[in-house]
Amino acid sequence: MKKRTKLLRLVVLLGCAFHLTSIFLTNIIALNAFEAAKNGLPSRSVKLLDAAEKVSQSIPQSIQTTIGFYDTYTGITGYSFFSPDPPFPYQIVVERTDANGGKAVNTMAFNTQEGYNRLTAASNFIRDIKNDTLKDLVMRSVAARTYEKFPETNQLRIITAYYILPPPKAFRDGNKQFFEQHALYEFEKYRP
Amino acid sequence: MATSNFLSSTRSMNLKNIDLNSYFGRLDTAFFSETNARHWAFFRIGTALVALSLMASLKADLLDLYGKYGYIQGDLIDISLPDYQLRLSYLMHWLGIADAQEVVFLNGVYWTYIGVLVCLLFGFLTRFAAALGLFLQLLFLGSGIAYNYGGDWFIANSMFYCLLFPVSRTLSIDSRLFRRQAPVFRIYTRVLQVHLCFVYLFAGFSKSLGTTWWNGEAIWRSVMALDFRMFDVTFLANYPALLTALGISVLILEFFYPLFIFPKKTQRFWLLATVGMHIGIAVFMKLWFFAAILIVWNITAWGFHTEKNAVKVVV
Numbered sequence: 001m002k003k004r005t006k007l008l009r010l011v012v013l014l015g016c017a018f019h020l021t022s023i024f025l026t027n028i029i030a031l032n033a034f035e036a037a038k039n040g041l042p043s044r045s046v047k048l049l050d051a052a053e054k055v056s057q058s059i060p061q062s063i064q065t066t067i068g069f070y071d072t073y074t075g076i077t078g079y080s081f082f083s084p085d086p087p088f089p090y091q092i093v094v095e096r097t098d099a100n101g102g103k104a105v106n107t108m109a110f111n112t113q114e115g116y117n118r119l120t121a122a123s124n125f126i127r128d129i130k131n132d133t134l135k136d137l138v139m140r141s142v143a144a145r146t147y148e149k150f151p152e153t154n155q156l157r158i159i160t161a162y163y164i165l166p167p168p169k170a171f172r173d174g175n176k177q178f179f180e181q182h183a184l185y186e187f188e189k190y191r192p
Numbered sequence: 193m194a195t196s197n198f199l200s201s202t203r204s205m206n207l208k209n210i211d212l213n214s215y216f217g218r219l220d221t222a223f224f225s226e227t228n229a230r231h232w233a234f235f236r237i238g239t240a241l242v243a244l245s246l247m248a249s250l251k252a253d254l255l256d257l258y259g260k261y262g263y264i265q266g267d268l269i270d271i272s273l274p275d276y277q278l279r280l281s282y283l284m285h286w287l288g289i290a291d292a293q294e295v296v297f298l299n300g301v302y303w304t305y306i307g308v309l310v311c312l313l314f315g316f317l318t319r320f321a322a323a324l325g326l327f328l329q330l331l332f333l334g335s336g337i338a339y340n341y342g343g344d345w346f347i348a349n350s351m352f353y354c355l356l357f358p359v360s361r362t363l364s365i366d367s368r369l370f371r372r373q374a375p376v377f378r379i380y381t382r383v384l385q386v387h388l389c390f391v392y393l394f395a396g397f398s399k400s401l402g403t404t405w406w407n408g409e410a411i412w413r414s415v416m417a418l419d420f421r422m423f424d425v426t427f428l429a430n431y432p433a434l435l436t437a438l439g440i441s442v443l444i445l446e447f448f449y450p451l452f453i454f455p456k457k458t459q460r461f462w463l464l465a466t467v468g469m470h471i472g473i474a475v476f477m478k479l480w481f482f483a484a485i486l487i488v489w490n491i492t493a494w495g496f497h498t499e500k501n502a503v504k505v506v507v
Contacts, residue, residue, distance in 0.1 A: 009220070009223075009224055012377075012379060013223065013379070016379060016382075016383050019383065020383065020386050020387065020390070023387060023390050024390055027390060027394040030394075031398065034398070034401065037402075040403075041401055041402065041403075042403060045400075045401035045402070048401060049401065068274075069276060072274070072276060072277050072278075072330075073278075073326075073330065074348070074349060074352045075326075075329070075330070075333070075345050075346070075347070075348025075349035075350075075351070075352055076345075076349060077342075077345040078394070079342075079390070079391045079392075079394045079395045079398075080394060080395065080398035080399075081342055081395055082399065082410065082414060083395070083398035083399045083401065083402065084398055084399065084400075084401035084402030084405075085402035085403060085404040085405070085409075085410060085413075086404065086410050086413045086414050086417070088413070089417045089418055089419060091418060108256070108263050110253045110256055110257075111252035111253050111256075112249055112250060112251075112252050112253050113249070113478070114246070114249040114250050114253070114481075115250065115252075115253035115256065115257065116419070117341075117419070117478055117479070118257065118336075118339040118340075118341065119419050120341070120417070120419040121338065121339050121340055121341050122263070122264065122338050122339050123419075125264070125337070125338035125339075126264075126338075134268070134271075137268055138264055138268055141263065141264055141265040141268055142263050142264070144261070144265075145256065145261065145262060145263045145265075148261070163417070163418055165412070165413055165416050165417075167409050167412070168408070168409065168412050168428065168429040168432050168435060169429075169432065171426070171429040172429045172430060177416070
């Protein structure tokens with residue numbers, strides 16, 4: 001085998017090793033996102049998460065930054081879908097009232113089924129905003145778009161709520177699912 | 193003296209029989225033996241079809257999802273992104289396009305992406321198409337960060353693989369035009385296989401940390417969630433054992449994927465079970481594109497006989 005071929009193969013091997021290491025470390029670091037969920041987890045899980053946290057803390061910041069940068073341009077992400085426990089869905093309910101008092105209750109109104117499929121991601125994005133000012137701005141943004149799409153709207157109420165689903169046994173016993181209101185945002189059309 | 197000591201110690205450790213050339217030879221065989229390219233053609237076509245269907249299904253919501261004045265305005269999205277993350281507003285700025293022209297701009301980017309995906313589908317200027325496809329997919333990923341789910345990331349990752357891996361060696365216009373005979377090495381398949389092992393290992397591990405996957409409640413919550421609900425499945429509450437079995441099956445399937453997908457004896461079953469799980473996700477949770485792209489990945493990685501002259505598909 002030619003020296004050049006050997007060298008090329010070595011480069012390919014190293015590139016692949018870097019790529020796969022990035023995926024592995026990204027997922028170790030991503031386990032830190034469960035910090036908030038630790039309270040509700042069994043002690044064995046907390047121990048495992050603590051161990052993972054120690055591993056991710058031992059990764060130098062420069063490497064974490066490099067990996068983060070690399071992930072951004074290659075589409076690598078953490079793979080902890082629906083983990084550790086699927087949360088109760090966070091819902092955004094939009095209640096529109098027109099000048100005649102007619103009401104319509106919906107959520108963010110999309111035109112396609114795939115748009116609606118992305119509501120869960122959008123709701124989780126809003127749920128996870130820690131900064132109240134930013135959250136308030138996001139809700140104003142939702143309101144602005146709703147007024148633009150439905151110009152007949154006069155008053156607008158946006159309710160964020162958790163959709164609480166009882167466990168199967170409780171459901172079987174007659175306890176039904178319900179909404180637990182989290183926040184309410186009210187808007188009125190601006191008339192100069 | 194030192195040399196003789198070294199030799200005697202290696203003799204005592206039975207190391208003298210190790211032939212470094214054969215060691216590297218085995219590594220070379222494992223990673224650089226030649227394979228056929230059909231599974232990579234399948235990967236390219238599958239990726240292009242999934243991305244095309246996804247984009248087609250989002251056309252009517254482009255402004256709401258990615259517009260500067262969409263439901264979550266672009267400026268609010270931008271402040272939650274690192275500076276180096278690509279987004280549509282950067283491209284608009286670089287091209288000097290005013291906000292008033294946003295609809296034209298978004299449509300332009302959209303149709304360019306569609307064109308790029310069609311090139312990828314037919315394997316025309318494939319690497320260029322994959323590079324541009326990755327760039328455009330990253331723009332949509334950045335600007336739609338509030339709306340993304342797993343499928344979007346896997347499509348970006350697929351574009352990255354289409355850019356680097358030999359996806360156009362067969363069943364492509366490029367292969368007819370340029371008639372290159374460069375070998376297709378096994379290492380690319382190995383990368384995809386190991387990547388998938390990480391995907392399922394971490395997915396299974398992180399699920400196993402909770403309690404609801406063990407008692408079936410996670411399945412119950414997933415299929416009953418308002419946004420995902422496809423059918424009325426309330427009757428499942430009467431079958432807690434089924435829910436528990438499904439939850440634990442998902443854990444076993446994902447966590448032990450790396451262990452059982454490599455051996456030939458268990459490979460076909462594990463592949464079919466994994467594809468079945470994704471079909472379940474598509475049917476019961478409406479996550480069609482997420483399911484589709486992972487089925488493409490799994491079949492590419494394990495579903496073909498990749499020996500150089502073999503063409504038979506396993507599943």
